[in-house]
C-alpha cells in the first residue's frame with residue numbers, strides 16, 4: 001500500500017491529523033515526520049522519521065524510496081514567530097512547498113495538502129463575512145508567504161496538473177498539544193491559565209473578533225477536502241473555512257459559566273496589530289457548495305470540551 005506522510009507532525013495540527021489518518025489508513029501507512037529528533041509519546045503508535053523540510057535532497061529521497069503518495073505539508077513558522085524572523089519564515093514557508101510541488105509535478109506524489117490561513121487577508125479586505133474571492137493585501141510576512149503559496153499551488157495545478165488542496169484555516173483551538181506561535185494562540189492559552197491561575201491576561205484587546213475553529217472540525221474538514229472528488233473542486237488555491245467567531249471578552253464570558261470566579265484582563269502587544277489586519281468572520285459558502293463543509297462546534301460546545309480536556313501538565317514540557 002502507498003504511504004501518507006505528515007511533515008511538521010509534532011505541531012498543533014499534525015499531532016491530531018496523524019492520529020486520525022492512522023485510524024483511517026492503518027498505523028503503519030501513515031508516517032509522522034518532523035525536524036524534532038524525538039517522536040512524542042502520543043505519536044509512537046506508528047512510524048516516525050526525523051526530517052528537515054529544508055533538506056530538499058533527503059526529503060526527495062525519503063518520499064521516492066518509501067512509496068509516499070500523499071503529503072500533508074504542515075511545517076511553517078506562524079504569524080507571531082514569523083514577524084520575529086522574517087527571512088527564515090519566508091524560507092521555511094516557501095522552500096518546502098516547492099520541494100513537494102516539484103515531486104508531484106514529476107509524478108512521484110499523487111496528492112498534496114498544504115494549509116493556508118486567514119492571514120492571506122489584510123486591512124483592505126472586507127472584515128465581516130470575508131468572501132472567498134476578495135482583496136488580499138496581507139501585511140505580515142506569514143500572510144505574504146501564505147498568499148504566495150496559494151498562488152503557486154494554483155499555478156502547479158493549472159500548468160502541471162498537480163492535485164494540491166488547501167484550506168485557509170482560522171485560528172485553531174485544541175487540547176492535545178500546545179499552539180506554535182500564532183496570533184490566535186490566546187484562545188488556547190486562556191483555558192490553561194483558567195485552570196492554573198483562574199485568571200488570564202489577554203495579549204489581544206477585549207473586542208478583537210477573529211474567526212476560530214475547534215480542532216476536531218478542522219481535522220474532519222481537512223480529510224473531507226482530501227477525499228472529495230477532484231471534479232467537484234473549483235478552488236485550486238485555498239478554501240475559506242468558518243467555524244465560529246468571537247472576541248476575548250466573549251470567550252471569557254463563556255468560561256465564566258463554568259468557572260464563575262474566572263477573571264480576564266487585557267494587555268495588547270504586537271500581536272494586536274496582526275489581529276486588527278485579519279477578518280472578523282469568514283464566508284465559506286464555496287467550501288459548503290463544492291464539498292459539503294459544515295462545522296459542528298460553536299463557542300459554547302468548544303469551551304466545554306476544552307475545559308473538560310486541557311491537561312496543564314503539557315505546560316511543563
Ligand code: NAD
Pocket residue numbers: 007008009010011012013014033034035036051052053054073074075076077078092115116117118168169170171172173178179180181182184
Ligand atoms: P506548529 O507550529 O504547531 O507545528 C509546526 C511543526 O513543524 C512543529 O512540530 C515543528 O517542529 C515542525 N517544523 C518546523 N520546522 C520544520 C522543518 N524545517 N522541517 C520539518 N518540520 C518542521 O504549527 P500548526 O499550528 O500545527 O500549523 C501547521 C500548519 O497549519 C502551518 O502551515 C500553519 O501555517 C497552518 N495553520 C495553522 C493554524 C493554527 O491555528 N494552528 C491556522 C492557520 C494555518
Ligand code: AKB
Pocket residue numbers: 078079080116117118119142169170171172181182183184185
Ligand atoms: C496564527 O495565528 O498565526 C495562526 C493562523 C490563523 O494562521 N493561528
